[in-house]
Amino acid sequence: MTTGRLPPPYGRLLDRARTIPFEFEGARIEGLAGDTVASALWAAGTRVLARSFKYRRPRGLLGHGAFDATSYVQRGAEPNVAADRLLLVDGLPAIEGQNRIGSLTRDRGAWIGHLGRFLPVGFYYRTFFRPAGSWDRIEPAIRRRAGLGILGKDGHHAECEKVHLFCDVAVVGGGPAGIAAANAAAAAGAEVILFEAMARAGGFALVDPAAFPDALPADGVRVMTGAIAQGLFEDGMLAVELGDRHGRVRARCVVVATGAAEQPIVFRNNDLPGVMLASAARALIHLYAVRPGTRAAVVTVNDHGLAAALDLHAAGVEIAIVADARTATNILHERLAEAGVTVRLGTVPYEAVQSNGLAGLYYGGPVTGIELATKGAHGTARPEGALHVCDLVVMSGGWSPLAALACHAGARLAYDADADTFALSDIPGHVFAVGAAAGLHTPTLVVEDAREAGHAAADAALGRSVLARASPEPEPGFNHPWPIVPHPKGKEFLEFDEDLTIADIENAVADGFDHGELLKRYSTAGMGPSQGKQAALAVLRVAARARRLAPEGIGPTTSRPPFTAERIDLLAGRAFHPARATAMQLQHRAYGATTMVAGLWQRPAFYGAPADAERAIAAEVMAVHEATGMIDVSTLGKIELRGPDAAAFLDRIYATPHAKQPVGRGRYCLLLDEAGNIADDGVIGRLAETHFYVTATTGQADATYRLLTWLNAQWGMDVDITNLTGAFAALNIAGPASRTVLAGLVEDVDLAPGAFKYMDVRHGRVAGVAARLLRVGFVGELGYEIHMPAAYGQAVWTALADAGRAHGLRPFGVEAQRLLRLQKAHVIIGQDTDGLTTPAEANMGWAVGKTKTSFVGRAALAVRGTRPLQRVLVGFRMDASATVPPEASLVIEGDAIGGRVTSAARSAAAGGIIGLAFVPPSRAAEGSPFAIRLPSGAMVGAEVAPTPFYDPGNTRQER
Amino acid sequence: MKIMTCPLNGPRPITEFACGGPIKERPADDAGxxxxxxxxxxxDNAAGIVLEWWYHVPTAFWFVAERDTRTDTVIRSMTVAAWKERGGRP
Amino acid sequence: MPVAPAPLRFAVGLVPTGAHDTGAPTSLRDRSLEPRAGVKGPGAPAFLAAHGIVTDGIANRAARHPAGGLVAMLSGTEVLILGAAAAPFADYGSGAPLAPGVYPVPRFGGTYWFSLAGPGAPALLATLCGVDLRPHRFADLAIAQTMIARVSAVIVRDDADGLGFHIVGDITLAPYVADALRKAEGP
Known part of the structure; x- marks a missing residue:
């Protein structure tokens, strides 16, 4: 159809020396370097690039680079790629059409388009909501029919990087206004980045260089092309797609120079392939040297259409007719007349037609002609009854500013009746709108205003005084109040994404969805990937007329990010999942540990394969009871407290008393929140008069450290708080042989039972490493916690493992530890307590300092202590033959919930099933039976039992 | 992403911080x-200007920020010492 | 008496040690076995001054020490010393105060220390960190206590041998941060 390209200087983006082949719908197409897939296809005579969303109508190009969703294609596994922004490169995967069965030109799903009048807005939802469940069945079928591309599951998976960029002034949009603003800002001393969506900056200046002679970014401006700004967030953070990277741009000021979207004229069949916006036709001619057709009709409401007509004529396209809705003439009309082009004033398009034979009748096809109408009063039109034969219809229905970014930052967009377009107001101080985005179109005005804005943006960004800059009023004369021509047979599309026509909007209003936001959601106008860029004005006008209101009476809908459809893989980015490793991680791996997640840590659950869990855990427990075991407890919170006020500080916070704790002694510590609930526990060791070492549970380590620093920020006591959680590794060696194993590696600490008693703390060298030793009894056997700088953790662990080999030392994991401590009925904070557990409920009232006058939660505890207990944590036993109730199994009292199981396990040492549970106080006495409901619904019996279940005299841990 | 200005570290992405909630005067132990x-x-959940505790996570640094909850604008931030000089009481 | 065993580098096998590759756009090295120390507390500046390390008290600024290495002020009362000058204070010992109001911090045994050099270093860090670390905005000897790849770290610019950064953080995050830096370096 179209042979060859136009000669230079046409084709400003092309590198004619290099042809690039690619595949489209199975056919080999040749384009030139610099082409988009759309321009190459159009040059090759391809007219059908896509099928529409709902009616499967054939679609060509509406705009080019205009962020409309008309020409979406499938690139390999990636759906919904805009063909008019997809740059032709070597090695492009095969390009396919979307939303079609068979081929784009012969879509076997095209029948649905013939049912259009039976498919009004909301049809599916209103039809399939009854009977209940029918939507679930019907929805998948509808989704298969009406959709876009297909996400290839076997597509290339890559992690897209996020990158932070910084500048004083970010200019979005590399057209004449953006370039002028960027250059001015750079000249004023600002660091400037200019973001341009297409492959080269220039924008409209590439189409009409004479109008914008200076549209070249200055040297001081960093230009990033192929960059799409999707959102402007708080404090000037601009989210920008940079090819395969997601940019987070931190700019002090942002200049929105994103231009305006040319609007279609709304008339019957205005979506046929070959009907395109004037800006698309001009882009094809000037940027890609493509003659958009052979014989064109131009329909317009402004001078831009006339300029396109002159371009088409100059490019050798025959002009069938030019129809201008206006009645006054100007110099462009004269120039067209000089060129021999017929211009019809007061004339609008009435219906585009296609007569592509029988196939065209069924599948649709490119435009073959247009019928015009004489414009009457009140938006009426009288058809002429004559057909103008053409293969191209070029239309300009005015402009709608692409001001979304300014709106993201808080600006308002409202209909301006003087200029018949949307106008910005309430633009925040760090945002500047210029050029067509601000409603300016006259070149000299655009450039002058943009320069001023760029300068002001630089001043604001650099903290200099800024002269108040009045936002310009949109220029009148570029839009028309009613570029809409209703047709008795409909199909006048005003929303191309979702195939919405005038009747759809009128019906939605008639259905009562007349408010702008309701109308949008009901009709889906503006909810497609183009976000209403080519539709919002027309929808507003039709809705206003249906409601007999002026357009300014209906506010536009809220503009939210993203600016256009964005790639999920860019948003997902390279995922950062922080993970912490203890010093002994390599050892655990070497021993074949099965790990479990604990916050950012991976802790050994037990040593062995998952299938071998039961045996491994039992062996580990046995080792601790009969020989010795060793567990990595590096994940414990560890806090160093030093200074004259350290004792007083701790005593003021913890419910347990520490002021008079002797040096060299450790003490259980209990932390409450201000409501008197248990928040954390651990051991506090007093290493010296002014030196305390505090441990916290793994889960609460950060919170407890944060609480301590927060309180001291307020109190200003003379105490230093240093978090050693990561800096120190820790292990617990426990079992009857642990003292013997340790003795071979410790020289400067007397381990004799009388010298290093239960709950003592010592500083000494273990395997030559400066370490802290705490005699604790969490697992119920003689045991020592050893804490040391993390870099030495592995060495100490290895030395102990080597020394312990002769004594049957075995590493044990969290599972064995849990069972061992359950045998001793040692509570795990967060498992056996919840966020509302008081010490009395947990049977830990003994830990609270009775004579203390100040600690966190004391006041609340005093109040709560006056009320009857609601529940009590008790130990229980069950018949050995019963099922072990999972954690959180309910305790049933009568027909009500009386509590729950917090821990339960089968214990060989304790001889049966043991556990901890919350029960009503009336059931708390030893020997009280109570009922537990298993998740299966079965009821099992349990009996309150004395604790500890194992070694009640604590002789083993205190030996 | 928002920017918070830390009195110790300067302006930083909000993700480096944790909010400690509005400043409330902690009652005396025997206040009842x-x-x-x-x-x-x-x-209070005040719609207006509030004083809040903020925490810079990498430095474990607590400070005070004045914020307008209606617009989510941070008006100023100050060290605890500066806040106490202004008469602030924990 | 057993001899003190060698400390373990947590990023073993992930980050090379030794001299930087001067020809590469970025060069990442693990320096976790070199001396470093932390001293904090109201008496820290005076204590260090008495031991030949004079600081100017300005937070988030580092200075080069004649004995080699850097003295980094993390706050008015906390100092991180990297390199030879740290040697006398590197052993944490019992953690007892070095003098009234002077508290050691186990930086040697408790932190990793990576060094990232080369002209591409700022761009690499820009994929992991939200702070502007470009050379003209983050001067030689500037300090950022910030987050990289979502975890806390101290970044110190040090141009002693060309454009470079020290990265110091919690040793339990060493493998994770090393992996993030290596991935950001690309293949």
């Missing part, structure tokens, strides 16, 4: 149950 209940459970 009613006063304590109010402190623990009652929040």
């Amino acid at each position: 149950g009613a006063r304590w209940a109010e402190y623990v459970f009652i929040e």
